[in-house]
Amino acid sequence: MPTPVPHNAPSIDLEEISSHWPPVADFSNETPAQRDERLAHEREAKRINDEIDAQIEIEKSERRRRRPDIRIILLGQAESGKSTILRNFQLKYAPTAFRAEAEAWRAVIDLNLVRSVTFLLNLLEESGPVTTSTANAGSGGGGGTERPTSPSDTKIMPLRLLTDDLRRLRVSLSPLRNIEESLARFISPDHYPRRVGSLGGKSGSGSSSPSAPPPTERAFEVSVRSGSRWKSLFKGSGGGSGAMSKARSQEYEEVRNARRVIEACREDMVALWNHPAVRAGLADQSVSLEFQSGFFLDAVDRIAAPGYEPSPADILKARIQTLGVEEHPLRVETNQAGGSLAWEHGQLWSIIDVGGSRALRAAWLPYFDDVNMLLFIAPVSAFNQTLTEDRSVNRLWDSFLLWKSLCVHKLLKKATFVLLLNKYDLLDAKLQSGIEFRDFVTSYRDRPNKTDDVLQYLKGKFSAIYQQDPQNTLTLHVHVTCATDSNSTSIVLTRIREVIFRDNFKKANLL
């Protein structure tokens, strides 16, 4: 049973949602100087807007040239599950392409695992509180955090008494700190430039102090940029160095070394995770790694075994943050198990995946106007969490505001809206562990603290917002999902595919 998460996110009142958007401006008390300044800002904003419009036009005509049959955009806040839903689409409709990427995903899973272990190693430090991140702990993954104690990080109190076996584990697992760096640099070279004196192919040799915490300037989240080549780097990399630059093949070699170190540390990682003092230390500080993205410690024995191949379920659980906007072409494969319909064989879909944190949302706009379907992913388990980018904002509240802004967006009026109430498994685990939904959503009042009731309530609130705009004449489709479960998600994707089919034929006046 997962440990309860502390009650720290600000509470919200969903009855108020209508009055918060759009904001009403009041200029009545403005001085002439303030007015001039505002108008100058508005002129500058208009200039930027015009530039963006011109750029949108260029991108639009470029996209028209290579137009896919169906365009689907995945939207939602960071860590809501957009990329995981994308991977479900790939697994179901283009399984061969999905399987071909397994080796690349192993590096991400290794990184997620190693980050959890280095987080635990911080509990074994003897020099006082360690600044780290709870989101870091499970994931390298943090659109949200469970227990913010300061704007950007969390202090973890090391254990007070270290037994000899824990001291030994601290030493034996210390090479993993370097491994973490190699893997992060390989997956995201833009974010983790090679540092002077770094491993240079000798991963695990412990060239830096064994107990040194990871450099503080590093972001805890590993990210991939749009157009990033990280997956393709694994293709053909085993065969020879011809296709790869010398620097990249050296990094590839580091990843292989990293794998060897992980395999060598397997038993000690199991021992650390199962150590009663470590579990007690986490529980004392109400840290629930099980709720974190990219949590693989419970499967460490399997994942660190020699010859490990990631399963589809592992790939769906892996966490890597998306930066910017990525367009993923998906050629629907024929004759697969579960069979595609004849009409869609060989169809080209374009699935647009975006980075969801607030600073990245402005980049979504150019992709709005010719999408057939908008899939909005709302993580329903986030009711007691805050945004990483603004710790004063409840994540569920942010989801509602975002949804509201999309429901009234004029460029999206022709798109079919599908709402996925995602992460219901985590919602269920939180409610079962005794966390009260009403403590965070005051408008929920005295309804039962049961998963089905909460989902029904949220569905009603989201649907009401969609229906508030009279221009939203198309049906809103709502599904409850657990995107890490490919079987249940597959059923939802079949329904979504039927909607695409119907809407497409309707538009072509065939139905």
Ligand SMILES: Nc1nc2c(ncn2[C@@H]2O[C@H](COP(=O)(O)OP(=O)(O)OP(=O)(O)O)[C@@H](O)[C@H]2O)c(=O)[nH]1
């Ligand atoms: N338990 C659980 N985990 C989920 C579910 N959906 C997604 N996740 C996990 O949540 C983490 C974040 O998911 P992503 O798909 O990376 O989130 P995202 O919306 O793409 O985030 P950004 O790229 O930062 O915008 C991953 O580790 C997923 O495996 C779910 O329904 N249940």
Ligand SMILES: [Mg+2]
């Ligand atoms: Mg993503």
